[in-house]
Amino acid sequence: MQRRRFFQLAAASGGAALAGPALTACSARGGSADGELLLWSHNAGSPLEIEVTESIIEAFNGSQDAYTATLEPFPQDVYNDTVNAAALSGDLPDLLTVDGPNVANWAWAGHLQPLALDAAVTDRFLPSVLGRFQDELYAIGHWEAACSVFARQSVLEAAGVRIPTMEQPWTREEFDDALLQVAGSGGYQYAIDFSTADTGEWYPYAFSPFLQSFGGDLIDRETHLSAAGVLNGPEALAWGQWFQGLFTSGLANVESPGGAEDFMQGKAAMAFHGNWGALAAADLYDDVLYLPPPDFGAGPKIGGGSWQWAVTSTADGAGANEWLATAVSDEYVAEYANRTGLIPATDAAAELTEHYGTDGKLRMMVDYSKAYAVLRPETPAYTVIASVFGQYTGDIIHGGDVQESLDAMVAEIDADIESNAGYGF
């Protein structure tokens, strides 16, 4: 703060010398208590999603006179960098979207303030769309995403593979056997498509739940101070060896394009993919199934936590929370789901949607979210955990030594936590 003042003073001195005493001063644009609510979102280039947000803003602006909200959308791939740059320059907006796993980091960094929403409101939402850090609620999301095993009923039946259910998901042995059977029976190049070319957040989001289903984890969730033991112990080693084996044996393509294209092109018999690709798959295959993930010992797991709304630390909290109270109605939760295909975050909203109601053809995605979703660790260290996990999982699927990769992950994660004094834990 002192350095910022110094720059401002120096700059003001220069400017004042040029402009003379007639000038009046005004502050830079950003979050403030001036009746203007500036919203940033990550979805530039996604007009359907933006239309819903704009409709919320229109309803909010028309419902009261104290605040005027406006939206500035940014491209998703560069959104985090933009927010960090704005935080650096003291130019954060009032409300912004934040990816679920980043909530803890941004809260710890001082970018966010806790939400002031009634528990009666937040209790209606899926737990995985509520962004918490150290027992405070910092973010709330309209939607959730869920991964499942995409497969064709005709292919499984031809291969003599049992179709799993939530009551009886595949065990590890059944899943491995199913991969061998479908690879051998249908003339497919690969048994399953993991979209490995989609590096980045996809790796921890999609693949770390397998690790958790084996009994390992990304960090010790009791202390949030170390990954030792959970990320390089025997359970993690078993996960790494199993996952690597899928690629070294040729059952999975180590260079598979994103978006489950190998499955969509008929090169892979199955895919591990998200619900956002479900309708496209149904357009291609009339017998496509969205199966629950296998149980590798500790229960079936999938990643949880998608994009959410948060209030920045510099915002007018009253106005921002008022906007949020308008935005989290079931009507808008359902509208986002209808426009984007993502999973609505409340049961009431699900019944208002085309595909996620009780009899909807994607209803199982809601059930998977409720039953299997595991949040990525709610710690500021997650940004480093995600990067490290992605890098070394890439090494593992390319044939690297599994134990060495796991040990390297732990070393880098623990070093980061130590260098940041435990991130407040």
Place this chain on the structure above:
Amino acid sequence: MATYRAPADRRRAWTYVPMTALAAFFLFPIVFMLAASLKTDHQIFADMDSVRAFLPVGDLSFANYAAVFDRVPFWRFLGNTLLVTAAVTALGLVVNSMCGYALARMRWRGRGLVFGLVIATLILPFDTTIVPMVYLVANLPWIGFDGLTPVLEFGWLNTYRVQIVPFIVNAFSIFLFAQYFKSLPKGLEEAAAIDGAGWLRTYWRIIVPLSKPVFATVAILTVVTSPATWNAYLWPLMTVQSEELRPVMVGVQYFFQLDTAWGEVMAYISMITLPMVVVFLVFQRAFIQSIASAGMKD
């Protein structure tokens, strides 16, 4: 006569065959981009394993080009890029040539030290200075107007000036100008001085008309390599928050969603590549000379 020409033609053929092969090789990405821009996403991936990826075959249409306009405000982005590129280039030619002239031909105390400091800034990659630069421009003052009342504002973020002003002065451009001016005969300036011309008149009437090649070189290099002109990406990403002020390169990111529309990506980058291809074809000779004279390959 023919017996003498045949070996020369054969030698020429041996030169042109590998050159043509290399040219075709380097054209592959552009050919792929153009072909894919006419295909559906499903077909792009279906063709990926064969030579069909480079051919405009299958179910072709301009649907991806039409979809670009639904996803991004293309003309707005293009206009922003053209405006910033023109401003940075034009102002840069004036300011940097004057700096180069002062360093090359005027005698003043500390000239060598200043020239050394200017050259030293070339050692620092832009990526390493961008964070302090963001911090600086976020706090710079500016005189705005509220109606007719002048207002002292703080912060250049989210403006055209933040995309233009920090990039007008360019150490490499100053270096090129200075080196070129040093090669001009001093007698011309001495003659002008005898006729009563001052530094500014000499620069404008004598030096500038004689230095068109270096002006062309610097203009081309500014358009092609400056982090603020045609390829501007990182800087506007960090300093421009309003969609109305974004340049074309940031627009590429609009297409990367949960399910990336690859056909639209290819259509968009075809549209933003085309102007540079036209510029290159028109100024081909100057391009090659400028890069050869600057000793750069990127």
